[in-house]
Amino acid sequence: VSEAFSLPVRVYWEDTDGGGVVYYANYLKYMERARTELLRSRGWEQSHLQANDGLVFAVVSATVDYRAPARLDDLLAVTAELVARRRVSLDFDQTVSRKAAGGEVLCAGRFRVACLDAQSFRPRPIPAVILEEFR
Amino acid sequence: VSEAFSLPVRVYWEDTDGGGVVYYANYLKYMERARTELLRSRGWEQSHLQANDGLVFAVVSATVDYRAPARLDDLLAVTAELVARRRVSLDFDQTVSRKAAGGEVLCAGRFRVACLDAQSFRPRPIPAVILEEFR
Amino acid sequence: VSEAFSLPVRVYWEDTDGGGVVYYANYLKYMERARTELLRSRGWEQSHLQANDGLVFAVVSATVDYRAPARLDDLLAVTAELVARRRVSLDFDQTVSRKAAGGEVLCAGRFRVACLDAQSFRPRPIPAVILEEFR
Amino acid sequence: VSEAFSLPVRVYWEDTDGGGVVYYANYLKYMERARTELLRSRGWEQSHLQANDGLVFAVVSATVDYRAPARLDDLLAVTAELVARRRVSLDFDQTVSRKAAGGEVLCAGRFRVACLDAQSFRPRPIPAVILEEFR
Numbered sequence: 001v002s003e004a005f006s007l008p009v010r011v012y013w014e015d016t017d018g019g020g021v022v023y024y025a026n027y028l029k030y031m032e033r034a035r036t037e038l039l040r041s042r043g044w045e046q047s048h049l050q051a052n053d054g055l056v057f058a059v060v061s062a063t064v065d066y067r068a069p070a071r072l073d074d075l076l077a078v079t080a081e082l083v084a085r086r087r088v089s090l091d092f093d094q095t096v097s098r099k100a101a102g103g104e105v106l107c108a109g110r111f112r113v114a115c116l117d118a119q120s121f122r123p124r125p126i127p128a129v130i131l132e133e134f135r
Numbered sequence: 136v137s138e139a140f141s142l143p144v145r146v147y148w149e150d151t152d153g154g155g156v157v158y159y160a161n162y163l164k165y166m167e168r169a170r171t172e173l174l175r176s177r178g179w180e181q182s183h184l185q186a187n188d189g190l191v192f193a194v195v196s197a198t199v200d201y202r203a204p205a206r207l208d209d210l211l212a213v214t215a216e217l218v219a220r221r222r223v224s225l226d227f228d229q230t231v232s233r234k235a236a237g238g239e240v241l242c243a244g245r246f247r248v249a250c251l252d253a254q255s256f257r258p259r260p261i262p263a264v265i266l267e268e269f270r
Numbered sequence: 271v272s273e274a275f276s277l278p279v280r281v282y283w284e285d286t287d288g289g290g291v292v293y294y295a296n297y298l299k300y301m302e303r304a305r306t307e308l309l310r311s312r313g314w315e316q317s318h319l320q321a322n323d324g325l326v327f328a329v330v331s332a333t334v335d336y337r338a339p340a341r342l343d344d345l346l347a348v349t350a351e352l353v354a355r356r357r358v359s360l361d362f363d364q365t366v367s368r369k370a371a372g373g374e375v376l377c378a379g380r381f382r383v384a385c386l387d388a389q390s391f392r393p394r395p396i397p398a399v400i401l402e403e404f405r
Numbered sequence: 406v407s408e409a410f411s412l413p414v415r416v417y418w419e420d421t422d423g424g425g426v427v428y429y430a431n432y433l434k435y436m437e438r439a440r441t442e443l444l445r446s447r448g449w450e451q452s453h454l455q456a457n458d459g460l461v462f463a464v465v466s467a468t469v470d471y472r473a474p475a476r477l478d479d480l481l482a483v484t485a486e487l488v489a490r491r492r493v494s495l496d497f498d499q500t501v502s503r504k505a506a507g508g509e510v511l512c513a514g515r516f517r518v519a520c521l522d523a524q525s526f527r528p529r530p531i532p533a534v535i536l537e538e539f540r
Contacts, residue, residue, distance in 0.1 A: 012441060013451075014295065014434045016288030018342045019185070019253065023284060024194045025167070028160035029419045036417060040478075046418075047478040050154070058204075059159045064197045069256050072288045073445075073452040118154070121204050147306060148316075149299045149430065151423030153477045158419060164284045171282060175343075181283075182343040207423045208310075208317040289455070289523070294464045295433035302430070320424070329429045332469045339463075339526050388424065391474050 004081040005038040008099055011074040021069035027107045028062065031094045034080040035113065042133045053127065054118045060089065064109040075099040076106070082134050088123040089114040090134070139216040140173040143234055146209040156204035162242045163197065166229045169215040170248065177268045188262065189253045195224065199244040210234040211241070217269050223258040224249040225269070274351040275308040278369055281344040291339035297377045298332065301364045304350040305383065312403045323397065324388045330359065334379040345369040346376070352404050358393040359384040360404070409486040410443040413504055416479045426474035432512045433467065436499045439485040440518065447538045458532065459523045465494065469514040480504040481511070487539050493528040494519040495539070 009030050017023040036046060039057075049055050070076055077099040084091035092111045097103040115126040144165050152158040171181060174192075184190050205211055212234040219226035224247050231242040250261040279300050287293040306316060309327075319325050340346055347369040354361035359382050366377040385396040414435050422428040441451060444462075454460050475481055482504040489496035494517050501512040520531040 010438075012434070012438050013287045013289070014293060014437065017283045018182075018286035018288070018290050019191045019193065019283070020288050020290075021193075021256070024197070025160040025163035025284065028163065029417070032160070032419065033415075033417050045478050047153075047476065050477075056154045058154065058156075058201070060201050062159070062197070062199045062201075064199075066193070066195050066197075069193075071452065072455075073450045121156070145303075147299070147303050148422045148424070149302065149428055152418045153421030153423070153425050154418070155423050155425075160419065164282070167284065168280075168282050180343050182341065185342075206317065207320075208315050288452075289461050289463065291463075291526070294467070295430040295437070298430035298433065317423075326424045328424065328426075328471070328474075330471050332429070332467070332471075334467045334469075336463070336465050336467075391426070 004079040005034065005041065007034040007037045007078045007080075009033065009076045009078050009096075011070055011072055011076065013072065016072050021071055024066060027064065027066070027096055027109070030076065030078045030096055031080070031109055031111065032059075034078040034094060035092055035111070038080045038082075044130060044133075050118050055124055055127075056116050056118045057090075057113045058116050058121070059111050060114045061112045062109060064107065066107050068104060068106045070096065070098070070106050077103065083110075085126075085131060085134055087125050090126070139214040140169065140176060142169040142172045142213045142215075144168065144211045144213050144231075146205055146207055146211065148207065151207050156206055159201060162199065162201070162231055162244070165211065165213045165231055166215070166244055166246065167194075169213040169229060170227055170246070173215045173217075179265060179268075185253050190259055190262075191251050191253045192225075192248045193251050193256070194246050195249045196247045197244060199242065201242050203239060203241045205231065205233070205241050212238065218245075220261075220266060220269055222260050225261070274349040275304065275311065277304040277307045277348045277350075279303065279346045279348050279366075281340055281342055281346065283342065286342050291341055294336060297334065297336070297366055297379070300346065300348045300366055301350070301379055301381065302329075304348040304364060305362055305381070308350045308352075314400060314403075320388050325394055325397075326386050326388045327360075327383045328386050328391070329381050330384045331382045332379060334377065336377050338374060338376045340366065340368070340376050347373065353380075355396075355401060355404055357395050360396070409484040410439065410446065411482050411484045412439040412442045414438065414481045414483050414501075416475050416477055416481065418477065421477050426476055429471060432469065432471070432501055432514070435481065435483045435501055436485070436514055436516065437464075439483040439499060440497055440516070443485045443487075449535060449538075455523050460529055460532075461521050461523045462495075462518045463521050463526070464516050465519045466517045467514060469512065471512050473509060473511045475501065475503070475511050482508065488515075490531075490536060490539055492530050495531070
């Protein structure tokens with residue numbers, strides 16, 4: 001439904017664990033940064049959506065494959081591609097690769113993100129202006 | 136293949152995000168703590184496995200469903216149940232619930248954990264003594 | 271002003287970094303857990319203070335000495351001792367040690383924690399019932 | 406001893422807590438990123454120092470003042486200025502501000518970073534080529 005968006009991400013000490021590689025939960029942080037920047041690139045800031053529209057986007061399901069480890073000082077490319085949109089949720093395919101040309105995919109994931117009421121965390125229709133933006 | 140192990144986990148400020156709920160990647164931290172404590176309860180400490188046997192256990196795939204949010208000060212129960220074992224990997228089904236009796240499942244996941252060489256991150260057979268423990 | 275409170279904390283993979291030790295910012299997480307549990311032991315839950323009283327406690331200054339590293343699987347004791355109380359702030363002395371008898375202090379810190387309005391983050395008087403509790 | 410280096414940092418959900426602001430320990434992550442990028446800008450990558458020279462830089466003391474909160478989506482400027490250098494340690498003054506012109510200082514810190522043996526974590530002389538770089 002849309003071309004892949006890519007965000008450069010540097011690996012810092014905070015991201016690594018005692019195995020000498022990026023801790024497995026931290027790839028989900030990288031992927032959220034890329035989804036957030038994809039939204040921002042289309043003009044949507046989640047802090048405004050929360051404060052002004054009373055809604056948040058929250059992950060309701062995640063599937064992640066870990067293929068090879070990223071390490072300290074690696075420069076990564078984190079993609080986010082919208083692959084499905086529904087009334088209350090969006091699906092994203094995402095990858096984390098080394099940024100160098102031909103960098104192998106280290107980690108790949110699919111995420112379903114739902115639009116929720118910021119107070120009740122009940123599903124809410126995604127605002128039409130956002131759905132239109134991602135048509 | 137084994138009964139569910141359960142670890143109590145308290146939600147602290149560090150775990151929450153600006154949405155007022157536990158940040159989605161942090162459930163993976165909770166679930167790793169439970170897998171680690173399940174191993175420890177059987178007599179295996181991963182720091183020893185890394186230092187003495189030159190091996191680490193690493194997640195190679197994760198599937199997570201987020202059903203309802205946990206919040207600051209919640210006392211959670213995080214389960215880990217071994218549901219499959221192979222030569223180089225173990226599968227765990229895990230849940231995060233409120234610890235109160237009848238607490239609903241907030242988050243459920245399945246994780247494949249592979250035994251890897253601590254240096255090369257290439258697959259290695261799980262030590263027989265560990266596989267036996269989980270028979 | 272009060273005796274030291276102590277919280278046991280286990281070191282997990284999430285806490286370590288690629289240096290093989292606990293990442294320096296994570297000791298501040300441990301110390302906050304101990305302050306939170308000290309408050310809870312006196313009957314105060316910060317989620318309630320935020321929701322019902324519209325106030326949060328926030329660190330306004332921190333001084334931390336790092337003396338020796340904690341490592342994966344270490345069982346730590348994290349203390350919190352109230353050493354001063356003022357109208358809008360509390361001072362805590364805290365240490366992180368190995369829990370084994372005679373465990374050396376790995377990390378020591380002093381923290382000033384202010385009572386703030388949960389919306390404006392402006393200072394607010396600490397509720398009298400809390401100050402009384404810590405007399 | 407050197408002019409201030411500045412790194413832009415965006416605030417993501419992972420950085421915030423349930424108070425709606427950046428969690429206090431996470432400013433230490435931002436400041437470490439800036440120290441790391443300052444080193445990198447002079448040609449030193451810590452992964453190489455660890456692998457090739459068997460040394461790591463570790464914070465041995467930190468003093469941090471928290472003046473005003475950063476929030477989701479804020480674009481920050483994180484500075485790092487070398488203010489003292491010794492045989493085995495370097496002192497850095499650092500600030501976190503909003504990146505907009507005239508952005509107030511939200512958080513300021515001083516950090517002593519020691520050169521340590523990567524295995525024993527005992528102090529080691531900083532390599533002369535690095536000290537020269539920071540003359």
